[in-house]
Amino acid sequence: MSLLPVAQAQARLFALADRLPAEDVPVTACAGRWLARDVIAQRTQPWTDLSAMDGYAVRAAEAPGPWHVTATSRAGGTPPPPLSPGEACRIFTGAPLPEGADAILIQENAARNGDHLTASADPLPPGRHVRPAASDFAQGAPLLKAGSRLGPTQIALAVLGGHGRLSVGQRLRVALLSTGDELVPPGAPTPPGALPSSNAPMLAAMLAALPCDVIDLGIVADDLDAMVTALDRARQADIIVSTGGASVGDHDMVRPAFAQAGGTLDFWKIAMRPGKPLMAGRLGKALFLGLPGNPVSAFVTSTLFLLPMVRHMAGASAPLPPLHEARLASPLPATGDRDDYLRAFRSEGGIVSVTSQDSAATAAMALADCLILRPAGSPPAAIGDTVQILPLP
Numbered sequence: 001m002s003l004l005p006v007a008q009a010q011a012r013l014f015a016l017a018d019r020l021p022a023e024d025v026p027v028t029a030c031a032g033r034w035l036a037r038d039v040i041a042q043r044t045q046p047w048t049d050l051s052a053m054d055g056y057a058v059r060a061a062e063a064p065g066p067w068h069v070t071a072t073s074r075a076g077g078t079p080p081p082p083l084s085p086g087e088a089c090r091i092f093t094g095a096p097l098p099e100g101a102d103a104i105l106i107q108e109n110a111a112r113n114g115d116h117l118t119a120s121a122d123p124l125p126p127g128r129h130v131r132p133a134a135s136d137f138a139q140g141a142p143l144l145k146a147g148s149r150l151g152p153t154q155i156a157l158a159v160l161g162g163h164g165r166l167s168v169g170q171r172l173r174v175a176l177l178s179t180g181d182e183l184v185p186p187g188a189p190t191p192p193g194a195l196p197s198s199n200a201p202m203l204a205a206m207l208a209a210l211p212c213d214v215i216d217l218g219i220v221a222d223d224l225d226a227m228v229t230a231l232d233r234a235r236q237a238d239i240i241v242s243t244g245g246a247s248v249g250d251h252d253m254v255r256p257a258f259a260q261a262g263g264t265l266d267f268w269k270i271a272m273r274p275g276k277p278l279m280a281g282r283l284g285k286a287l288f289l290g291l292p293g294n295p296v297s298a299f300v301t302s303t304l305f306l307l308p309m310v311r312h313m314a315g316a317s318a319p320l321p322p323l324h325e326a327r328l329a330s331p332l333p334a335t336g337d338r339d340d341y342l343r344a345f346r347s348e349g350g351i352v353s354v355t356s357q358d359s360a361a362t363a364a365m366a367l368a369d370c371l372i373l374r375p376a377g378s379p380p381a382a383i384g385d386t387v388q389i390l391p392l393p
Contacts (some may be wrong), residue, residue: 003271017287020170030150033211034315039144042162045136049097053129057089057101058125058300064119104129108273147317172212175237176200179245183219199243210286227257244293273338275301299352326351335374343368348357
């Protein structure tokens with residue numbers, strides 16, 4: 001099987017699984033989720049002309065007064081009566097303007113003696129310190145599009161638009177399997193030949209900001225029957241992710257176990273570095289991803305495949321991570337026949353590639369806040385050259 005370009009592999013991965021059904025949930029449970037339907041305003045905001053400051057509602061043409069203060073308007077109170085010529089209304093921030101008023105004389109520019117009011121010589125044009133009705137949005141206006149992610153400001157907008165519940169994609173269940181006879185649980189003793197199992201905690205941390213529930217099924221030995229049993233336990237998840245054992249060595253059991261468990265392989269081996277031995281297919285109703293075992297490879301492939309797939313199934317309209325342009329602060333060598341995803345960090349002088357690009361160099365990986373994408377066949381790059389980067393959370 002030939003190496004598959006990254007973009008083609010991502011497209012094929014998205015084609016393997018549809019978005020999950022939508023569900024209506026309270027706005028308080030919507031953070032971080034993707035809208036399944038457009039959000040339309042059910043009310044107008046502001047509902048009428050409102051004051052943006054504390055002061056007095058007046059007719060601008062009558063400045064600098066005098067006026068006779070005849071009423072008070074406050075947010076949530078009884079609407080004030082209309083103003084007759086020569087009248088003013090004491091008003092507070094967020095309160096409705098009385099009919100006839102078209103400007104707010106702020107209290108710092110007002111002189112009041114009893115109910116007698118005058119203004120300073122500062123200009124008072126119509127509309128000063130007024131929030132016009134529907135200046136934010138009108139009833140029936142589209143507020144948010146399906147496929148957009150709900151953060152704090154989007155939730156506030158939906159609530160102000162009159163919504164208490166929203167239609168969003170369901171949460172996913174993601175099952176994690178760590179393979180390898182050498183692995184021991186985090187924090188366990190590590191005698192010679194043992195290795196702490198770091199991939200599952202890393203992937204769980206990467207998934208923490210997404211609408212999914214992670215099921216860690218622990219460490220699976222390099223044994224065909226044990227791997228088949230583990231896959232059978234995981235098949236109720238929406239996405240099954242294994243790390244390690246996806247290559248062709250004598251002890252790499254993921255691919256034969258996947259086939260024996262009834263899985264259907266869609267693609268295997270990607271034209272990228274790190275992360276070439278990546279498997280994708282279906283096991284029953286579950287999507288399956290077999291990631292490399294080295295932590296750096298698992299991290300990069302998760303960034304490019306696992307996280308986008310979760311976003312896609314959760315309803316995101318743009319599930320792929322965005323690429324940005326930046327200038328290099330250190331030179332880079334030419335690339336070979338695979339796309340390189342180099343760990344790097346941003347500095348005042350530009351983008352700096354970390355010293356070690358080895359797929360097991362976790363200390364160097366921990367310094368990175370972005371990946372540099374170097375397409376296959378790229379010539380050497382010099383300081384100051386423009387490259388594409390993928391920012392990391």
